[in-house]
Amino acid sequence: MTGQFEWSMWSIGLAVVTWSIVIGALVVIPFRRSPAAAQGWLLLFFFQPFAALALYFLIGDARHPKWRRERIKHVPGLVKRASQDIPGDVSDAAASLPPKSRTAARLVRSIGQLPCVAGNTISLDADYNRVVDRIAGDIEAARSHVHVMFYILQDDEAGNRLLSAMERAARRGVKCRLLIDAVGSANHRGAIMRRLAGTGVEVHLILPWRIWRRATRADLRNHRKIVVVDGLVGWVGSQNMHRMEYEPNTFYREVMARVTGPVVLELQSVFVGDWYLETDEDISNQDIMPWPEATEGKVRAQVLPSGPDHPDSGIDTLFTDLIHAAGDRVVLTTPYFIPNEPLSLALRTAVAKGVKVTLFMTATTNSFFIDHAQRSYYDELLYSGVEVMLYRERFLHAKHLSIDDDIALIGSANMDRRSFELNSEVTLVVYDAGVVRQLRRIEDDYRAKSRRLTIEEWEKRGFFTQLAENAMRLVSPLL
Structure with missing residues (x-):
């Protein structure tokens, strides 16, 4: 009889806890979420409430921890200062665009703060290995600084081309800074950090996962791919820095854009903001934001950074x-x-x-x-x-x-x-x-x-x- 009573109490207690979790989810989950995202979470809570609760604490809130959000507050001002050297005669380029493009340019600036600029040259390259060689070649020609950021960087054939070019540039006195995502580059980050120690290349991990002091979220990642050389040449697109056969029998096809002209300074501004978030160091200055003596290009373009550090719109x-x-x-x-x-x-x-x-x-x-x-x-x-x-x-x-x-x-x-x-x-x-x-x-x-x-x-x-x-x-x- 006592055993049946204890079992009954355990059952009642479990039911109370289970329904408390479900009811709590009904109150919390729909807040500031899309209907589809709320639906997905609520279904999970109804069918697996305890697993859903654990998962929600890990990845349920699509925001950085408080310390990171406080640092993010300084990024807009830092990016604005970093990009303020763009002269007005090119940053007003949106005014001469056709109506559809002009509206888009205003929206892009509203989301990411960066203006449409004229005087650029942009070439697209879809040849995977050639892109690796061209990026390494641009780094080999660097005179002032090299800024590189990749979600995935591996110390393989492709990654070695990049890292070797950065090491040689650092030996020439070029200031080299490297950001790699701690989760995206998890398989090779230790080897890369050891390789670059003492070479003059300053490398930092983006959002290394921590659950204690200055905790971070494992699912909020920096997925950007940016290369800036001397503030005059930039690369942006989809390609990470690993060999084409990233997974067995899986060969990647990508598109990257090589840019010159004022829009490079906008890529530089994004890098400056991300460097600050990881290091608390403001590296913006006129040395890394040079204005090209002549802007031979005619392309009008702008850069849009997006993500949890731009929470108002995506x-x-x-x-x-x-x-x-x-x-x-x-x-x-x-x-x-x-x-x-x-x-x-x-x-x-x-x-x-x-x-x-x-x-x-x-x-x-x-x-x-x-x-x-x-x-x-x-x-x-x-x-x-x-x-x-x-x-x-x-x-x-x-x-x-x-x-x-x-x-x-x-x-x-x-x-x-x-x-x-x-x-x-x-x-x-x-x-x-x-x-x-x-x-x-x-x-x-x-x-x-x-x-x-x-x-x-x-x-x-x-x-x-x-x-x-x-x-x-x-x-x-x-x-």
Whole structure:
């Protein structure tokens, strides 16, 4: 009898705790979250309340810890000071843009603070190994400083080219600073730190995971890829610094932009802000923000930093706005596609208005969960008329968007919640028909190596495949 009573009390106690967790989740979870994200969390709390509670404490709040948020408050002023040397005659470039581009430029500046600037030269490069060689070559020519930031940096064939060039530059007296993400570069960060010790290259980890003093979040990462040489040459895009075959039998395809002109100073400003966040050191000064003696380029562009350090609005706001503004064509390339509702609606609405919308994606991702989650969005896209092209040759890791014939976005952001809310990203926004033509040639090559997914093929997938897609769809806002 006593045993039955104790068991009954344990059962009642467990039920009270379980329902307290669920009711608490109903109160807390919907606050300042999208309906989709709230739905994903609440489903998890209803089915696995204790596991959900532990997971929520780890990654539930898409904000940095308090100490980091306090430091972030200083970044806008620091970035503004770092970019204030850009002369007004080029920083007012948005005024001469066509209405659609001018509106976009105002939105980009509102989100990321950096203006549209004229006088740039921008070349796109989709040759993986050539990009590595060209970046190393630019570093070899450095005279003043080299600033490098990568989400993934490995001490392999590609990483060695970069690190060796930085080591040689440091021996010449060039000031070299390197930031690598502590989680993205986890496999090689120790070896890199040991290799660079005593070389003159100053290296810091971005957000090393800690659960005690100055705690950090493991899921809030810096996903940016930036190289700045002497404040005169910059690189930005999707490519990390590792060999092309990053995973066994998985060869990456990327797109990077090499930039010269005033927009390089905007990439420099982003690096200055990230360096401050990791070191509490303000490195902004006129030596690293040189104004080029002659701006031979004619391209108008601006840089958009986004992420938890810019919490008021994200890169998805720009994507959605530009798709709504498109009049003729939208081409979107991403390895990971888990859109929020506004972005998904924008794509469907564009098709309804007569805009040709093409989505290039890799045929198979490197994640079972993401692969099935993003497939769950194909149905509505295909039936609305979006052209879904599955790239077959390699793992298509490039991230870019072209709107009509005059706007191009190249950067580090995927089309998923992680890039929209959790990762620090950087995007180069270009208002130039010539750069769009460069991107079109790359997109044409994708098309030649892709197959179009048809509604007929899509409807033939099996029951268990559909079941996996639907299950992953429910939790896709958490991926």
